[in-house]
Amino acid sequence: MLLRDTLATPRLRLTLLVGDGDLERPVSRVFVTDLPDPRRYLAGGEIVLTGLMWRREPADSEAFVAACAAAGVTAIGAGDAAFGSVPEDLVEACRRHRMPLFEVPVEISFRDVIDEVTPSLWAHRSTGLATVLGRHRGLVAAMAAGARLVDLIQPVAADLGVDCWVLTPTGRLVVGTAALRAGALGELATAFVSAGRLPARVTVDGRRLDVVGVPGRPAHRLASWLLAYAARDAPPDAPDRGTPPEAGDRAAPPVPPDVAAELTSLVAMERVQVDEAVRIERRLADQVGAALAGRGGPGDLGGRLRACGLKPDAMFLAAAVSFTSLSTPPELAVAVCDEIVRPAGEPTVVTGHAIPEAVLAVLAVPPERVAGVLDTIRAAVAVLGPGIGAGRLAVGVSALVNGAEALTGAVAEARHALRTAIARPEPATVVHAGELTSHLLLLAGVPADTRRSFRDRLLGPLVEYDRAHHADLLRTLSVFLASSGSWSRCAALLHVHVNTLRYRIGRIEQLTGRDLTRFEDRVDFFLALRLPSDGDLPFGR
Incomplete structure (x- = not known):
């Protein structure tokens, strides 16, 4: 069901105040609240009805509308009972956040709106389910006949009204419905692998995208594909919807959960085929591995x-x-x-x-x-x-x-x-x-016990001091040498004051009996830091 359908209900006599260009936004449910920040109760796509009891001053309108916009609300319906009309500050806040706003007459209760809209929502969902099932059967049949994701993604995405991209965890593009700069692919992949939970919302090039995972084999995020999607932007000749909430942020209507699920299902079918092909390739590759192993x-x-x-x-x-x-x-x-x-x-x-x-x-x-x-x-x-x-x-x-x-x-x-x-x-x-480098090749000929003794004798006092005082002397020494002895550069890399750095270097010299102004002592420290504590060279004995 679309916002347009709700506003066109004659018995409700709803008046649109903001959002002429957003009437195609989908509606998931009707939610009534007078909380100043209802985000924790919202999932996106709602019509939020409010009696404005949260409003104590004009600034409250900005906070309420911003919260609704962040949650992906489809529209706000404001009742007239509290103020006799909708306050102008609420109208302006909705215009700033591209949030459709309509007025509910005082003689129309919120229960009337719910009773009128809910049956229509269920009817649309029933029809939509039949459409989804029919489309899904068609996609399965097409893939069974040899069609691939690259052949199907454009018409399916157009039918669903979304743009989408499928990427591997390193940002390699599998398929997409629109162009993205190369750097944006890496940003999406980094956000995907590092997200605390999925789905996640990411802003790329000023556009808010939802990101979900499409598992493969094995079932781990680093072996999954990522699917990023967003509702398609309004056409260039669409009516002006006001200033976006952030500079360059193109606020699009939320993608309904059933649309996201349908996209994920399509990508998952492709992933199954790819995994099967990879499984066959791995059998042949393992034969190469066996030959290389003798x-x-x-x-x-x-x-x-x-x-x-x-x-x-x-x-x-x-x-x-x-x-x-x-x-x-x-x-x-x-x-x-x-x-x-x-x-x-x-x-x-x-x-x-x-x-x-x-x-x-x-x-x-x-x-x-x-x-x-x-x-x-x-x-x-x-x-x-x-x-x-x-x-x-x-x-x-x-x-x-x-x-x-x-x-x-x-x-x-x-x-x-x-x-x-x-x-x-x-x-x-x-x-x-x-x-x-050559110094590692030279050290390769030195017995492991000698290398271990050299490292422990030179760096052992620093390791013990760090363990007892949490002083970070060993890291300080490494960064100091990597900075070629530059006090300012080393202090900046360590995020400490230069005087703090001088104190640490002085402590290092005191504990080891070495002088970091001497080239020979710097070389010794440099070599010791590149010997692992177990005595093995990084590339073998």
Whole structure:
């Protein structure tokens, strides 16, 4: 049922004061309130009837209308009993927030409005359900005949009056009904993976979008697609609806829950088909992993690469991915690795059967595309980072190698880079083999016990002091060295006053007996900070 239908009921004699251009807004129910902020009782799409008992001064109108707009209310109906007419400040507040407002005559009770509108709502819902079921049967039949989401989304979205976008957790566009800038896709993905709960509401390019998840296999948010949707904007020649509540914020009518459910159902059907195709691909990819792990004859690797669509004489990158979380399903790490490398757009094999401690991706990459692929992997990890919670996401990428015969070495190099990434403090990190600097290669020849002793002797006093006093000296030292000894830059990064930083550096020198103005002592600290406390180098002994 639309707002237009409610206002056209002759017996109610309702007078529209604001919102000539919003008569097509859907109505979900009628709600009566005199609370100054009724948001906790609203779900969106309501006609809110109020006797204005909350109004003590003109400023109260702004607060009430803002609350209704934030909750997605379709319209406000104001009774005349309290003031004899609708106050002008309420009219202006509704105009500012693009909130339709109508006047309920004093001789018409709110019960009359409810009794008149509710039967019509149920009738519309019954008709709408039949329409939805018919459309759903048609979509199932179309997909069974070979149609895909990209073929169906435009006509279905147009029929439902919405714009929508389907994205992967890294912001890779699956399908959309309208253009979005590339940066907006990343913003949507970041909001999706980091949202405290779903559905969530996100503002992108001044447009408010609702975001929900469409689960796949495994059932985890980082392996789900996201569906973002909003009611379509009014056409350019629509009547002026007043100034929006925020600059650049295009307030559209709320999308009814049944429309959102129908969109989600359509996307879920596509996701099932994609998951089945991926399951078959993974079987072939695991054969490549088995060959790289030494389980197969000498000529098996080339044939297994061909079966996955990769030419054995291509140039390859190997990427080792480690993802750990408190509640990580076994197959989630494979899905996360796949999501990290797929946006690169190169022929790829992803397998959890090649190396014991991580998932392996093998990408066929032309030399001129290496930098772009690395940038894409880093961008994907950056988007996923806010969604990993207490987990860790580390990626090690090899240098480019020529042909399948060199892949074993590339895998070893990717594992070295991965251990370096794991040793870094950031929760989400990518390390390329080219970043493995000479000092780490030199330290690789030093016995593990010697490395452990060197680190503990130099940094042990700081670790103990931090543990006893929560002083953050170890991090202060690391940031100070990374800032090349710049007091102002280091203080800014640590969000402390320069005098506080000088006190901490003085304490570090006192505890260790070293002088951070001396180059030799800075080098020692630099090396010690890059040795994990268990004595292992980030890329092995």
